[in-house]
Amino acid sequence: MKKIDIIVPCYNEEDSLEIFQRHIEKIFQHVSELEYSLIYVNDGSKDKTLELIKTLCNENKNINYISFARNFGKEAGILAGLSYSTGDYVVVMDADLQHPPELIPRMLKEVEAGYDCCMARRANRKGEGLVRRKLSRLFYRFMNLITSIEVVQGSTDFCLMTRQMVNAVLLLHERERFTKGIFNWVGFNKTYIEYENVERIAGESKWSFKGLFNYAISGITAFSVTPLRMASVIGIAVMFIAFTYALFVFVSALSSDSAKTGYASIIIIMLFLGGMIIFLLGVIGEYLSKIYIEVKGRPAYIIKETSLEIND
Numbered sequence: 001m002k003k004i005d006i007i008v009p010c011y012n013e014e015d016s017l018e019i020f021q022r023h024i025e026k027i028f029q030h031v032s033e034l035e036y037s038l039i040y041v042n043d044g045s046k047d048k049t050l051e052l053i054k055t056l057c058n059e060n061k062n063i064n065y066i067s068f069a070r071n072f073g074k075e076a077g078i079l080a081g082l083s084y085s086t087g088d089y090v091v092v093m094d095a096d097l098q099h100p101p102e103l104i105p106r107m108l109k110e111v112e113a114g115y116d117c118c119m120a121r122r123a124n125r126k127g128e129g130l131v132r133r134k135l136s137r138l139f140y141r142f143m144n145l146i147t148s149i150e151v152v153q154g155s156t157d158f159c160l161m162t163r164q165m166v167n168a169v170l171l172l173h174e175r176e177r178f179t180k181g182i183f184n185w186v187g188f189n190k191t192y193i194e195y196e197n198v199e200r201i202a203g204e205s206k207w208s209f210k211g212l213f214n215y216a217i218s219g220i221t222a223f224s225v226t227p228l229r230m231a232s233v234i235g236i237a238v239m240f241i242a243f244t245y246a247l248f249v250f251v252s253a254l255s256s257d258s259a260k261t262g263y264a265s266i267i268i269i270m271l272f273l274g275g276m277i278i279f280l281l282g283v284i285g286e287y288l289s290k291i292y293i294e295v296k297g298r299p300a301y302i303i304k305e306t307s308l309e310i311n312d
């Protein structure tokens with residue numbers, strides 16, 4: 001019998017876990033052709049999440065867990081889950097029921113029909129603020145404009161993939177992982193199914209505005225070097241303007257005898273160019289910091305305990 005692994009990164013999810021677990025069990029009562037197993041990845045939760053997972057694990061042989069030594073972030077949780085999964089199919093999903101488990105049988109059908117991966121995408125962003133919605137649209141547009149991968153509007157990291165694709169995803173060794181981008185980068189045949197955005201059942205989102213901003217920057221720097229190239233393009237443009245203006249000043253000095261003075265214009269140009277140079281230094285710094293982090297080669301996560309057999 002084929003096996004499907006469901007990977008669930010959890011950070012402070014004590015209020016949603018049991019409800020989530022019940023939903024999954026209900027779904028798999030109707031899926032008899034597959035053996036299922038859950039891998040909960042406890043990402044350094046500060047509440048009772050780990051105790052709860054252990055209780056669930058003792059009650060149900062289909063459940064396993066990996067628990068990190070501290071909070072390493074959702075991307076690290078997904079990586080750990082994928083690394084220790086053994087199923088023929090793997091699902092990655094959130095614990096807060098924002099990724100409706102009802103979609104799993106439909107995703108399974110798509111993959112059994114020949115796709116390598118079925119991804120879920122939100123048809124709308126109901127329940128999210130206007131600013132967040134607009135910014136996220138802008139981010140996807142920008143991302144698709146300057147990178148060679150295509151991230152579909154409203155795409156999530158809720159997906160079902162084949163073992164072959166999981167193995168491909170695990171070939172990417174970067175520590176700063178922008179999972180959505182990685183799933184697209186590896187290629188394979190993908191199909192999308194849409195669902196209505198739902199609010200989380202309990203607890204609150206771990207994303208702050210700053211967190212999302214950093215996530216956006218790491219997505220861009222992980223998949224594009226266009227911002228670095230920007231420096232050269234801007235430099236050439238500024239030199240061109242300077243040259244044209246010098247010509248203009250030269251000609252007007254020959255044709256009239258009044259010397260041009262201009263305190264304001266000099267200050268404005270100085271501030272503008274100064275700002276641009278500092279900004280571009282910042283862009284370089286952004287990439288440099290990514291290189292620094294990758295070069296150190298630290299592990300993406302540290303496992304403190306697990307119910308799985310790990311032989312490293």
Ligand code: UDP
Nearest residue numbers: 009010011043073074077094095205206207
């Ligand atoms: N999560 C995690 N580590 C973190 C933050 C979040 O494992 O540092 C998990 C969280 O428990 C949930 C999923 O990632 O299962 C999505 O988190 P959240 O609902 O806060 O994000 P949102 O749905 O708002 O994008």
Ligand code: MG
Nearest residue numbers: 094096098200
């Ligand atoms: Mg959520």
